[in-house]
Amino acid sequence: MARNNKRQVENGKGGQDGRTRAGRGKRFWVIGSLLLIVAAASVLLGWMRMPAAADADKAMSTFTVRTDDLTITVTESGSIKAQESTDVMCEVEGRGVEIANIVPEGTVITPEDVAQGKILCELNASDLQDYYNRELIDFSSAKASYLEAQEAHLIQKKQNESDIATAQLAVEFGLMDLQNYLGKTASTKLMDQVKLDPNTQIDAAALLDFLDNPTGEGGGAKQKLKELNDTIILAEERLTQAQSELASTKKLFQANYAPEIEVRQKELSVNSYKIQHEQASDALDLYKRYDFPKQTKQLLSDYFEAERELERTFARTRSRLAQTQAKLESTEARFNLQREHVSKLERQIAACTIRATSPGIIIYGTSADWHSRREDPIEVGDMVRKGQKIFTIPNSNVMGVELRVHESSVNKVLPGQYTTITVEALPDMLFHGTVLKVAPLPDPQHSWFDPGVKVYTTQVTIDGTHEVLKPGMSAKVEILVEQLYDVKIVPLQVVANRAGKKVCYVATERGPEEREVQTGAFNNTFVEIAGGLEVGENVLLSPPRMVGSTVASESKDPSRVPGQEKKLPSNDEDGTATVERPAAEEPSVPTSQTP
Numbered sequence: 001m002a003r004n005n006k007r008q009v010e011n012g013k014g015g016q017d018g019r020t021r022a023g024r025g026k027r028f029w030v031i032g033s034l035l036l037i038v039a040a041a042s043v044l045l046g047w048m049r050m051p052a053a054a055d056a057d058k059a060m061s062t063f064t065v066r067t068d069d070l071t072i073t074v075t076e077s078g079s080i081k082a083q084e085s086t087d088v089m090c091e092v093e094g095r096g097v098e099i100a101n102i103v104p105e106g107t108v109i110t111p112e113d114v115a116q117g118k119i120l121c122e123l124n125a126s127d128l129q130d131y132y133n134r135e136l137i138d139f140s141s142a143k144a145s146y147l148e149a150q151e152a153h154l155i156q157k158k159q160n161e162s163d164i165a166t167a168q169l170a171v172e173f174g175l176m177d178l179q180n181y182l183g184k185t186a187s188t189k190l191m192d193q194v195k196l197d198p199n200t201q202i203d204a205a206a207l208l209d210f211l212d213n214p215t216g217e218g219g220g221a222k223q224k225l226k227e228l229n230d231t232i233i234l235a236e237e238r239l240t241q242a243q244s245e246l247a248s249t250k251k252l253f254q255a256n257y258a259p260e261i262e263v264r265q266k267e268l269s270v271n272s273y274k275i276q277h278e279q280a281s282d283a284l285d286l287y288k289r290y291d292f293p294k295q296t297k298q299l300l301s302d303y304f305e306a307e308r309e310l311e312r313t314f315a316r317t318r319s320r321l322a323q324t325q326a327k328l329e330s331t332e333a334r335f336n337l338q339r340e341h342v343s344k345l346e347r348q349i350a351a352c353t354i355r356a357t358s359p360g361i362i363i364y365g366t367s368a369d370w371h372s373r374r375e376d377p378i379e380v381g382d383m384v385r386k387g388q389k390i391f392t393i394p395n396s397n398v399m400g401v402e403l404r405v406h407e408s409s410v411n412k413v414l415p416g417q418y419t420t421i422t423v424e425a426l427p428d429m430l431f432h433g434t435v436l437k438v439a440p441l442p443d444p445q446h447s448w449f450d451p452g453v454k455v456y457t458t459q460v461t462i463d464g465t466h467e468v469l470k471p472g473m474s475a476k477v478e479i480l481v482e483q484l485y486d487v488k489i490v491p492l493q494v495v496a497n498r499a500g501k502k503v504c505y506v507a508t509e510r511g512p513e514e515r516e517v518q519t520g521a522f523n524n525t526f527v528e529i530a531g532g533l534e535v536g537e538n539v540l541l542s543p544p545r546m547v548g549s550t551v552a553s554e555s556k557d558p559s560r561v562p563g564q565e566k567k568l569p570s571n572d573e574d575g576t577a578t579v580e581r582p583a584a585e586e587p588s589v590p591t592s593q594t595p
Helices: 002-015 021-049 053-059 111-116 126-182 184-196 204-212 220-254 260-351 370-375 444-449 545-555
Strands: 062-064 066-082 085-089 097-102 119-123 353-355 389-394 399-406 418-423 426-438 455-462 474-491 496-498 501-508 511-516 518-522 526-531 538-540 567-571 577-580
Touching (some): 066 455, 126 184, 260 353
Antiparallel strands (some): 066 474, 501 511
16 A cells, blocks of 8 residues: 555656645655655564564574584394304105104204204105115116126127227238239239229239249249249150150161060150140140139239228127117116116105204294294194295304395495394393395385385394394394594584575574585484584574474474485475475484584
């Protein structure tokens, strides 16, 4: 209304330029009155918006920036779990085997029990034993066949050696016979000629000429030729002598000094020697035309046939040896298969008796699953299958905690970090440990039940040996992420976000001063100030009213995730800034100006 009156006055001033100076003075007096009214209204409005005394004290409560140690931790809950455990599985194959006997759950296995091989569980092995007895018969048969095949293979190897030696000897003898008949030089020449051309014809005349050479090597053929030639020469000499004696006898007969009968005898001798000469010549001719070529070809053929027989012997021995080898390998494979089958049955029968292999506490396999523990607890008479867990023996000497770290804090947790552990069942005891490992991927089972929350399974080891710790106990683990010394700190709530910047409000003589700051690490109570504030400066614990009201409302937002990092501030529509920080329990911070 005051603004409208002001505009009307201004419009009126512009429209009455012709009025007198006295009228202008009157208008100025009216305008001044209106301005006084507007000022009074502003003062009244400011008085209405002033906080009450308590609110004013709270708005002006400060915290003095100081240097102190800052401990950064991540706290999560989990359960006690043995870091080392032995899972005892059913190793008997088949559709299932019955539990004949099993020790009670919770039985403590001592090192003495392990040394003595205490029986923890017995499975019914009667069917396996019957099957094993039948398989032993087949195994004995396979073993006999294998031994027989071994002997047959050895005999065949020896027989092959004998056959090859005989064939090689026949080749050697054939060569010796040929060389004995023709001589080494002639035999070699003839063999080379035939090997070069198997269809070549033997030139007997050329061989005879070669053998007739006095300088040539001797052989049976050359000796035969010499013998025949000597027979002819001897017959010729005898014939010549007989003819000479016949001529002399005829002269004496004509002179009547010799009887006619003597002439007849001499003629008979001449005719006899003629026949001998002709026979010797015919024998030499027959030898050269028939006997020599035949004998040469026969000996040469025998030699080459011996070589071919040697090759056939090699082939036969390889074939027979391959047959015995194949039979040996077949029987050996059957023997090995049957032996492995029998050994497997022996292992299966032995697996029906489960003995203690490590000390610890017996926990049935179904106890890890609540539904199985309730609906189908393991007991005598149950059927178990191969790979099914019968029970677990955790080693109580090496205990730890399995917890799930929220994704907002998982990057802070690293293997090797120091931890402090409290057990719900033992509230007066404090344990220490170390982060062992952090899962690289979120827990799929937890994501299935609550897709909006991602957690990472983390293993923490507990230092020392503690007999009071039992698997499954609830525990809380505080992980020391970082320990800062002598850093500037302020409470979390003094830092606000405005226009994309982190700011604090410093108390000055002129009133609150907005100061941009750089923050570092923080925990649920304090935050490190890396820049923007100096030690000794006082910062408002609650920013100005238009900021603080929004901060106070959002700090108690139940939808915030514990452990989530503080986000940058955002401006609301009315110009106020909000600070987002973990919705954990409101930290207790000093409300006085001194820490």
